[in-house]
């Protein structure tokens with residue numbers, strides 16, 4: 001019987017396995033990943049932003065674990081010479097109506113221990129000469145890194161410590177047993193004293209959650225072509241709509257210096273490209289999907305149209321960068337977010353974990369879970385050890 005099986009080789013799963021092994025050397029730790037390599041899910045296709053903790057409700061897990069996780073991630077990147085750049089970001093109030101929400105963000109930042117600086121419209125151009133707005137918050141701590149490289153590094157560190165990652169291992173079920181837990185794969189069963197399920201877009205299925213469902217939201221990007229990419233130095237975001245868990249189309253100068261525009265947030269029927277009809281059916285038959293769609297009908301329609309039109313996509317980006325022309329945008333790969341939605345259509349905002357006997361399910365780990373992964377892992381390991 002193994003000491004720990006982790007389901008899911010994304011950042012949360014890999015970090016949890018690594019931190020567990022660091023706390024308990026010589027124990028038998030195995031990560032099961034259904035894809036043919038680690039970090040092929042959300043962890044390998046995101047914006048690469050190491051968030052500062054500005055946005056999250058003070059006292060929430062997101063607020064606490066983003067701060068702790070960001071610091072731990074920076075230390076790891078520096079120690080292992082992984083790409084990491086502290087670029088700083090501007091949150092721009094584009095219109096008068098954004099100003100009260102910008103002030104609220106400033107308060108949240110202070111409550112969460114994030115340093116910010118309020119800038120008037122002309123001052124923001126010291127940081128981003130091509131960006132226009134009524135005012136902005138400058139958040140110097142925000143950084144970028146290569147989360148895929150971090151995941152590979154974690155897998156290598158795990159192997160160095162005697163742990164293992166098995167790819168191509170799709171888990172069909174996980175159940176508590178009197179001695180621990182049983183993990184069912186195709187034609188095989190494994191036993192473990194404890195299991196942590198960190199399955200991202202499949203979290204609800206493995207947990208057999210009855211009142212929650214993962215609803216996939218595709219995040220599509222464009223990139224700025226040279227020489228126009230020089231118009232953005234760092235990260236430039238609009239003030240987010242507090243009703244939505246997404247941050248609005250923004251500019252990110254990634255750690256490899258590509259300037260991405262996006263992501264948008266389009267309700268997707270499939271969780272993965274090979275998800276097939278079962279995924280679409282699961283999304284369509286969930287009452288929460290329709291309640292959510294009704295609530296955000298206008299916004300969802302706008303996102304859907306924008307996803308199909310470069311012109312509309314450019315128009316959204318142009319609100320902050322007036323010089324931008326549609327021809328400056330080139331296609332870039334997309335990613336799919338796991339957004340957990342209740343039966344009543346309410347979005348689950350905070351990170352959520354649930355224990356069933358020896359099995360700990362990570363039910364909700366949306367952004368900033370890549371930033372927070374090492375701190376989430378410490379919390380999960382403490383939970384395992386408390387048992």
Ligand SMILES: Cc1cc2nc3c(=O)[nH]c(=O)nc-3n(C[C@H](O)[C@H](O)[C@H](O)COP(=O)(O)OP(=O)(O)OC[C@H]3O[C@@H](n4cnc5c(N)ncnc54)[C@H](O)[C@@H]3O)c2cc1C
Nearest residue numbers: 008010012034041042043046047049171200219366369371
């Ligand atoms: C477009 C986009 C932009 C984002 N931008 C940022 C950002 O800039 N900063 C940030 O902090 N966060 C960002 N996020 C969020 C962040 O990427 C995720 O919160 C984080 O990667 C979640 O990690 P995870 O390990 O929980 O999930 P995942 O990375 O999705 O990993 C889950 C793993 O489980 C595997 N799996 C699933 N089912 C099974 C099964 N049955 N058996 C075996 N394996 C299974 C999957 O193949 C996958 O590898 C973004 C997300 C997206 C999609």
